[in-house]
Amino acid sequence: MNERPLLSRLIDLAIVICLFITLGALIYGHVGGESVGLSLTDSYVTEYMKKAPHWPWLIVASFAFAMLLFLLALAFLRQSEGNMLTLIGSLLLAATAMGEFFVAYAPMRRVEQPPPPAHEWWTPTWWFTSSTSRTPYEHGMADAYADVHYRAIRLVITTGLTGIFCIATAAAATPRHRPFGRRTLAAVLAMAVLFWTGDHATQHHGTWQRLGFATMYAWLWYARQTMSPKNTAVPGKLTLGSEVEASAKG
Incomplete structure (x- = not known):
């Protein structure tokens, strides 16, 4: 019998759903980009969000990613047991989720965006409309939204990596979660280098950016597995936050 509360299991299920939606929408949103001169190696994801034939799916991926970060923050928050670093990290992940909404939302653009294909069973116009x-x-x-978009991306990366760093530091201080903490710290360093390179490289910046997001996506699955109800402590045992407090007192 699963001793974890129903809410924890529901949060875990929602995280898994968002992980699959994010990846599926992201992949489909890139399909056909080469037909309009886009390249996976030289074009940012933002450029695909503007001009790719299936650009609405990239908006879906962004919103699903935002919800994923919020749910993961909630999962860590429920396990924090008052540990300050875990609390700060969780709040930063939640703030990152809000920033991601601003990344996705740009109702006015300078580029001519292709309309969603008529044969698709859905259309984003009831919740999102982007006009040229x-x-x-x-x-x-359009210029104002483009500026907000760029600054929101920097905010998402900065707050997101800082939040993950705080959570990893708290985890690394506990014997039970030390492997997770150390691997997460290594992932944070790798993501920081990849995103910085993608922002400053003169060639193949799309490759560096996508490698950064691929690393983050892999970490999200790893974090979900770590925070999964079947892997977290049951009542009567030490949780992430209480282990930190016990280590400090010891």
């Missing part, structure tokens, strides 16, 4: 700017006023709006 035509007038000087609309051009100004």
